[in-house]
Amino acid sequence: MNPAPGRTAERPRISILIWHYRGSGAAVDGCSQFALAGRRFQVCPHETKGVDAVFPDDDLKAMAWPHIRMAGMKGYNGVPILS
Secondary structure: OOOOOOOOOOOOOOOEEEEEOOOHHHHHHHHHHHHHOOOOOEEEEEOOOOOHHHOOHHHHHHHOOOOEEEEEEOOEEEEEEEO
16 A cells, blocks of 8 residues: 555554544543554543633543643533644
C-alpha cells in the first residue's frame, strides 16, 4: 500500500477519539472499552461538567493513558486530553 501524498511509510499513525458525554463516570466506562480492546487512541472527551479535582484521572492512567491534561469547570464544559 502506498502512503498518502506527503506522507512517508515510516510515519506512525495517530488515532484520535472524540466524543460527547455527560459526567466523569462516562469517561471511565467509555475508555475502559477501548483499553480492553487493545486500541490506543489519543482521547478527547468533552462535557465533563466538573472541576479537575473530581476527574477520575487515576483510573484512566491505570488503564492506558498515563498523560492527562484537564480543563474543567463545575457544571459547565470540561475537556480532558488523554494520551
